[in-house]
Amino acid sequence: MSPNDIHTPVLLERCVELLAPALSRDGAVFVDGTLGMGGHSEAFLERFPHIRLVGLDRDTDALRIAGERLARFGDRVTLVHTVNDGIAAAVRSAGYDAADGILFDLGVSSLQLDRADRGFAYSQDAPLDMRMDQTTGTTAADIVASYGEGDLRRIFERYGEEKLAGRYARAIIAARQQSPVDRSGRLVEILIAATPYAAQRQGHPAKRVFQALRIEVNRELAVLERAVPDALDILPVGGRIVVLSFQSLEDRIVKRVLAAATASTAPAGLPVELPEHQPKFRLLVRGAELASDQERERNPRAIPVRLRAAERVRAAA
Numbered sequence: 001m002s003p004n005d006i007h008t009p010v011l012l013e014r015c016v017e018l019l020a021p022a023l024s025r026d027g028a029v030f031v032d033g034t035l036g037m038g039g040h041s042e043a044f045l046e047r048f049p050h051i052r053l054v055g056l057d058r059d060t061d062a063l064r065i066a067g068e069r070l071a072r073f074g075d076r077v078t079l080v081h082t083v084n085d086g087i088a089a090a091v092r093s094a095g096y097d098a099a100d101g102i103l104f105d106l107g108v109s110s111l112q113l114d115r116a117d118r119g120f121a122y123s124q125d126a127p128l129d130m131r132m133d134q135t136t137g138t139t140a141a142d143i144v145a146s147y148g149e150g151d152l153r154r155i156f157e158r159y160g161e162e163k164l165a166g167r168y169a170r171a172i173i174a175a176r177q178q179s180p181v182d183r184s185g186r187l188v189e190i191l192i193a194a195t196p197y198a199a200q201r202q203g204h205p206a207k208r209v210f211q212a213l214r215i216e217v218n219r220e221l222a223v224l225e226r227a228v229p230d231a232l233d234i235l236p237v238g239g240r241i242v243v244l245s246f247q248s249l250e251d252r253i254v255k256r257v258l259a260a261a262t263a264s265t266a267p268a269g270l271p272v273e274l275p276e277h278q279p280k281f282r283l284l285v286r287g288a289e290l291a292s293d294q295e296r297e298r299n300p301r302a303i304p305v306r307l308r309a310a311e312r313v314r315a316a317a
């Protein structure tokens with residue numbers, strides 16, 4: 001299978017259109033903060049032959065595959081193994097002091113979901129890992145084995161928005177007293193058995209719990225809270241950022257950070273807005289943009305996407 005077959009870049013044309021004005025300068029730096037298999041990056045490198053790419057991913061498999069895919073672009077490409085809240089340091093380590101265009105295409109890739117041994121998918125039995133970066137950190141199995149009932153309940157509620165969080169937390173605690181819950185198949189069985197019959201028809205019982213565990217394992221929301229402001233900090237005037245979110249918890253964070261960046265900081269009641277209070281960014285799209293019906297039909301991964309974008313209009317103080 002080629003990378004093209006396993007991951008169709010979401011909202012590619014819209015991302016190109018929104019970032020194009022920021023990438024017109026010869027030598028402009030494009031940062032792909034979630035490189036994955038390099039689908040978006042490859043298209044940007046082809047369409048803007050004068051740009052340079054800094055591609056970041058915390059997953060070494062993704063970096064290897066994207067590295068092979070992008071090898072033909074030679075020294076226009078620098079790939080960095082990092083969590084993307086290290087975006088500013090990664091850009092500096094690649095030899096640049098700013099980024100003209102930045103893209104975040106959040107979440108897991110089809111590669112991660114489809115590789116059974118990564119444990120992200122509730123449809124395939126595998127060790128409960130779920131780390132995007134398999135070189136470090138706590139696995140989902142560690143969490144399921146060690147968190148108390150209250151903590152399991154809290155993450156299922158908070159990161160899965162799961163109504164049966166308490167019931168599932170109790171079922172896991174009871175099951176792990178019998179034998180370790182270290183495979184996705186066993187966790188799915190426990191969750192199905194703990195789901196009342198009426199609720200079984202409202203989607204797969206494991207979907208939200210798996211989402212919650214993945215977010216906890218990879219600290220996804222805490223990282224995003226830092227990564228978007230850090231990305232804004234390295235954009236020069238005219239620099240642009242596009243963020244694609246795939247669930248409401250991520251989108252809420254992006255919305256809040258961009259709202260703050262595009263707001264005036266003038267104290268309430270001041271009759272005129274002083275230049276230093278004017279917003280440093282402007283929003284490029286109203287609200288969150290969705291994929292078209294045609295794209296949703298062609299590419300099911302595009303169904304939940306929410307796109308937000310902004311441009312720097314004033315230099316940092």
Ligand SMILES: C[S@@+](CC[C@H](N)C(=O)[O-])C[C@H]1O[C@@H](n2cnc3c(N)ncnc32)[C@H](O)[C@@H]1O
Binds near residue numbers: 008082
């Ligand atoms: C949805 S995929 C990106 C797909 C890519 N745009 C393409 O077209 O091939 C998301 C990728 O970002 C990586 N990723 C997610 N969150 C990350 C983070 N906080 N820091 C670094 N990489 C991250 C994942 O490991 C995954 O490979």
